[in-house]
Amino acid sequence: MKVIVDTMGSDKGSDELVKGALNAIEEYDIEVILIGNEEKINKKLEKSNYDIKKVEVIGTSQVITNDDDPVRSIRSKKDASMVVGARLLSEGKADGMISTGNTGALLAAGTFIIGRIPGIDRAAISVLYPTKSGFSLLLDAGANVDARADMLEQFAIMGSIYMENIMEKSSPTVGLINIGVEESKGNKLVKDTYELLHKGELNFIGNIEARDLPKGEVDILVSDGFVGNIVLKLTEGMAISIMEMLKEKFIKNTRTKLAAGFLKTELRELKEFMDYRQYGGAPLLGIKKPLVKAHGSSDSLAVKNGIKQLIDFKNRDIINMIEKELEKK
Amino acid sequence: MKVIVDTMGSDKGSDELVKGALNAIEEYDIEVILIGNEEKINKKLEKSNYDIKKVEVIGTSQVITNDDDPVRSIRSKKDASMVVGARLLSEGKADGMISTGNTGALLAAGTFIIGRIPGIDRAAISVLYPTKSGFSLLLDAGANVDARADMLEQFAIMGSIYMENIMEKSSPTVGLINIGVEESKGNKLVKDTYELLHKGELNFIGNIEARDLPKGEVDILVSDGFVGNIVLKLTEGMAISIMEMLKEKFIKNTRTKLAAGFLKTELRELKEFMDYRQYGGAPLLGIKKPLVKAHGSSDSLAVKNGIKQLIDFKNRDIINMIEKELEKK
Numbered sequence: 001m002k003v004i005v006d007t008m009g010s011d012k013g014s015d016e017l018v019k020g021a022l023n024a025i026e027e028y029d030i031e032v033i034l035i036g037n038e039e040k041i042n043k044k045l046e047k048s049n050y051d052i053k054k055v056e057v058i059g060t061s062q063v064i065t066n067d068d069d070p071v072r073s074i075r076s077k078k079d080a081s082m083v084v085g086a087r088l089l090s091e092g093k094a095d096g097m098i099s100t101g102n103t104g105a106l107l108a109a110g111t112f113i114i115g116r117i118p119g120i121d122r123a124a125i126s127v128l129y130p131t132k133s134g135f136s137l138l139l140d141a142g143a144n145v146d147a148r149a150d151m152l153e154q155f156a157i158m159g160s161i162y163m164e165n166i167m168e169k170s171s172p173t174v175g176l177i178n179i180g181v182e183e184s185k186g187n188k189l190v191k192d193t194y195e196l197l198h199k200g201e202l203n204f205i206g207n208i209e210a211r212d213l214p215k216g217e218v219d220i221l222v223s224d225g226f227v228g229n230i231v232l233k234l235t236e237g238m239a240i241s242i243m244e245m246l247k248e249k250f251i252k253n254t255r256t257k258l259a260a261g262f263l264k265t266e267l268r269e270l271k272e273f274m275d276y277r278q279y280g281g282a283p284l285l286g287i288k289k290p291l292v293k294a295h296g297s298s299d300s301l302a303v304k305n306g307i308k309q310l311i312d313f314k315n316r317d318i319i320n321m322i323e324k325e326l327e328k329k
Numbered sequence: 330m331k332v333i334v335d336t337m338g339s340d341k342g343s344d345e346l347v348k349g350a351l352n353a354i355e356e357y358d359i360e361v362i363l364i365g366n367e368e369k370i371n372k373k374l375e376k377s378n379y380d381i382k383k384v385e386v387i388g389t390s391q392v393i394t395n396d397d398d399p400v401r402s403i404r405s406k407k408d409a410s411m412v413v414g415a416r417l418l419s420e421g422k423a424d425g426m427i428s429t430g431n432t433g434a435l436l437a438a439g440t441f442i443i444g445r446i447p448g449i450d451r452a453a454i455s456v457l458y459p460t461k462s463g464f465s466l467l468l469d470a471g472a473n474v475d476a477r478a479d480m481l482e483q484f485a486i487m488g489s490i491y492m493e494n495i496m497e498k499s500s501p502t503v504g505l506i507n508i509g510v511e512e513s514k515g516n517k518l519v520k521d522t523y524e525l526l527h528k529g530e531l532n533f534i535g536n537i538e539a540r541d542l543p544k545g546e547v548d549i550l551v552s553d554g555f556v557g558n559i560v561l562k563l564t565e566g567m568a569i570s571i572m573e574m575l576k577e578k579f580i581k582n583t584r585t586k587l588a589a590g591f592l593k594t595e596l597r598e599l600k601e602f603m604d605y606r607q608y609g610g611a612p613l614l615g616i617k618k619p620l621v622k623a624h625g626s627s628d629s630l631a632v633k634n635g636i637k638q639l640i641d642f643k644n645r646d647i648i649n650m651i652e653k654e655l656e657k658k
Contacts, residue, residue, distance in 0.1 A: 211565055263585060
């Protein structure tokens with residue numbers, strides 16, 4: 001097993017990515033290809049203990065930033081780390097890639113350099129969405145802002161396979177994000193999707209209202225990328241705002257400060273819980289090779305966890321399973 | 330000034346509506362028409378002190394429930410309170426109506442019995458959305474799940490007029506709910522709307538990301554009814570879930586219980602703040618007469634506040650202003 005680690009694009013610099021990769025080598029007995037700024041990678045490697053036979057370094061000269069246009073940048077920056085990585089993947093020289101870089105560019109690299117799984121019209125960004133009772137898999141979280149019902153059905157199929165085989169949730173439930181639970185509710189897109197999912201073979205439990213999303217009663221949350229992104233970002237924004245308001249209230253006077261001091265652990269637990277980034281990387285489902293997008297602020301542990309996702313992704317043959325499932329249609 | 334109070338459809342029964350109406354008579358020197366279950370209304374009136382010349386009671390025999398199909402129910406239940414009320418309004422026998430009943434049915438009654446303001450293609454549900462710094466006016470909050478860019482522009486115009494004249498916010502800012510701040514972001518609908526708003530004369534400040542909605546940096550939040558409803562309901566769901574999680578953490582042991590006891594006031598303040606229902610009724614903008622939808626659980630104070638909204642709506646000539654603004658286009 002050989003995994004590509006794109007060391008560019010992290011808020012924390014490449015060291016955390018290199019460290020996460022080396023930890024993954026030790027824990028999962030894999031090989032890695034580190035792509036990016038060669039000098040920085042080597043500097044970190046020199047200071048580390050690792051099996052030299054298991055690490056390959058590829059230096060690249062160009063950088064795709066978060067402000068770059070996804071499709072244009074992967075076409076014009078042929079020597080950017082994620083472009084080089086996608087090419088290696090597509091040539092079969094590795095089994096998967098993790099990147100903390102520009103999500104849209106990673107998706108474009110996957111789509112145009114590696115290609116989609118036959119039968120899949122669009123790849124989707126799948127995010128683990130934290131809830132009161134654990135997490136749901138939300139897709140699409142932002143790749144396809146104008147989608148069709150058959151695409152949403154494909155997202156539901158991919159999400160179900162991923163949740164069942166990587167997250168080991170048997171017969172995972174699928175819910176369609178909507179403005180009411182009744183079949184008649186929603187816009188044209190969700191009504192059409194409802195019909196497809198209702199006829200299909202997934203464990204579709206119907207519409208789920210936005211109000212109920214934080215309860216975590218459904219394993220897979222399906223929506224187009226516009227609504228999915230709004231849901232994800234608003235959840236984050238609400239968590240941040242409420243924590244800030246709590247903080248403001250708790251530093252009001254000596255009484256509140258003292259009392260809040262006694263609740264420090266509990267408040268920290270709540271804050272950590274609401275940080276969806278800790279739940280690992282976001283698989284880009286629908287691409288012919290395993291691709292995981294890790295958050296820009298991922299530390300080495302998050303990177304190692306993301307690499308584990310790639311290993312499972314490959315070992316459990318997710319891509320073949322998706323392809324077979326779609327052949328049935 | 331004469332205001333219609335639909336006394337049906339409240340979670341709290343008609344008494345709170347009657348009480349709110351009588352308080353409004355006293356405070357604002359208006360007349361009211363109470364429509365609904367005549368027996369119940371009279372029973373409450375008998376126990377109250379009020380100026381008998383200022384109250385008219387109209388008994389109705391049919392009831393529209395929250396499960397009824399909006400359009401079908403207003404057509405088949407001609408003697409339901411909100412249908413009778415809409416007819417009176419349309420005949421000019423009153424100046425506005427408040428209802429706690431089925432939102433869709435109220436909108437349908439407004440649209441088909443009273444009619445839309447010339448130039449308005451669809452009426453919108455406008456909700457006061459609570460934020461860290463006060464509130465924003467969110468529209469459409471659920472009436473138009475499949476909308477066009479020109480409708481969203483009309484929502485922005487109506488919202489600006491309402492916010493400026495009823496909420497007394499001079500030159501209110503308009504933001505388009507989107508998945509990024511850049512002009513190029515979003516689905517086709519929001520990109521087309523961006524173009525219209527950018528060319529227009531409102532105080533349009535561009536896209537606003539869902540993550541930033543709780544900060545309250547924009548006065549008017551524009552979206553289609555699907556996204557608006559998702560935003561509203563998810564905000565509510567997150568607030569509820571976080572408060573529940575806090576509660577669970579705070580009753581864990583004696584230490585946490587004691588500390589939380591000292592923070593009771595602050596926690597209650599936070600909870601109250603997040604209850605968007607307290608911010609008054611939701612005006613249905615775009616109908617030729619003032620209509621306010623109050624929450625089903627409104628108490629007499631909320632009802633009185635909703636009646637005040639209707640009075641301002643009428644006195645400040647909002648409907649004429651909207652019509653004039655649209656004539657310019």
